[in-house]
Amino acid sequence: MAYFRNLDQKIKELLGLFEKDQRWLIVINADPDALASAMALKRIMARRVRAVGIAHVNEVSRPDNLAMIKLLRIPTQKLTPLLKAQYDRFAIVDSQPHHHPDFEDIDFSIILDHHPLKDEPPQAEFREIRPDYGANSSLMTEYLYNLKMRPGKLLATALVYGIKTDTQSFERPFSDVDIRAFRYLTKFYNPLLLQKIVRSEFRKEWLKYFSQAFKKVKILGQGLSVFMGTVDSPDILVILADFFLRVHNVSWDLVSGLHDDKLIVIFRGDGLRRDMGKMASQMFGDLGTAGGHRSMARAEIPLSKLERTHPQQFIWQRLGDYRKKRGRQEMAGWNRSEE
Numbered sequence: 001m002a003y004f005r006n007l008d009q010k011i012k013e014l015l016g017l018f019e020k021d022q023r024w025l026i027v028i029n030a031d032p033d034a035l036a037s038a039m040a041l042k043r044i045m046a047r048r049v050r051a052v053g054i055a056h057v058n059e060v061s062r063p064d065n066l067a068m069i070k071l072l073r074i075p076t077q078k079l080t081p082l083l084k085a086q087y088d089r090f091a092i093v094d095s096q097p098h099h100h101p102d103f104e105d106i107d108f109s110i111i112l113d114h115h116p117l118k119d120e121p122p123q124a125e126f127r128e129i130r131p132d133y134g135a136n137s138s139l140m141t142e143y144l145y146n147l148k149m150r151p152g153k154l155l156a157t158a159l160v161y162g163i164k165t166d167t168q169s170f171e172r173p174f175s176d177v178d179i180r181a182f183r184y185l186t187k188f189y190n191p192l193l194l195q196k197i198v199r200s201e202f203r204k205e206w207l208k209y210f211s212q213a214f215k216k217v218k219i220l221g222q223g224l225s226v227f228m229g230t231v232d233s234p235d236i237l238v239i240l241a242d243f244f245l246r247v248h249n250v251s252w253d254l255v256s257g258l259h260d261d262k263l264i265v266i267f268r269g270d271g272l273r274r275d276m277g278k279m280a281s282q283m284f285g286d287l288g289t290a291g292g293h294r295s296m297a298r299a300e301i302p303l304s305k306l307e308r309t310h311p312q313q314f315i316w317q318r319l320g321d322y323r324k325k326r327g328r329q330e331m332a333g334w335n336r337s338e339e
């Protein structure tokens, strides 16, 4: 049995598109899986066409993404009309044209993706969309394998990270192909480079927030809460909430702060006993947007809704009300099961 499915027909169609005088631009919404996929397609096109560029439509700010671009030398640029005008053919990987407004006015000749299909699939001369794959990097690995192109160290590391990120290290839905691609790529990747990228979690300018958070943290049994005051970006609240959940015997946390005239509360939990989505909507649903999943949730409340209560005071009140109500619910449940 072959290691991957046979793609002879698809490969013929794909290679049939390329001509020596073309300039191709690969357009992405940059995340690790998209960056790796673009790198793989660029490798496939190299020497078959005159020029291949990569362009992203989003702002790249996550430290691991920045580390990946730098360490794996991925030549991606922000998509601008000026950049676009330098190319005559366009490909999109790890996305479909309806996923972002900046994709919509581009005429794509190639679509390679793994997101769910709309009722009406997007049109392109060449298209392969595999919603059953956990990562688009796995699809790209199949193409490289069928083309007998052995991935170099940097490309293999990128594809491994793409699969690792999109499947959350195989904790999210994945297919056999994802496992096979991962296994195959680990023959060629550089584990130290991967580790360096994985460990790029924080920006230096965030460190001051950590020291503030350690001083302000309030322990509440199995949980904890931190009010950070005004922050430069709500991202830092997410980073801190994820961080504190890694403390032994902490099963949930709330990290809150002020940004753009809003009180933002990030909820994180282990998802075992407490549903953070419900907690968020019970605490703040009457005042703003509040909700999420069992293990992660978020609330955003316009400061005007707090009237004159200090935000930290306000969170304490709401948390107190929530715990009282939850306590009563637990008591009621206890009584019933005792009967």
Ligand SMILES: [Mn+2]
Binding pocket: 033, 034, 094, 114, 134, 135, 136, 166
């Ligand atoms: Mn993906």
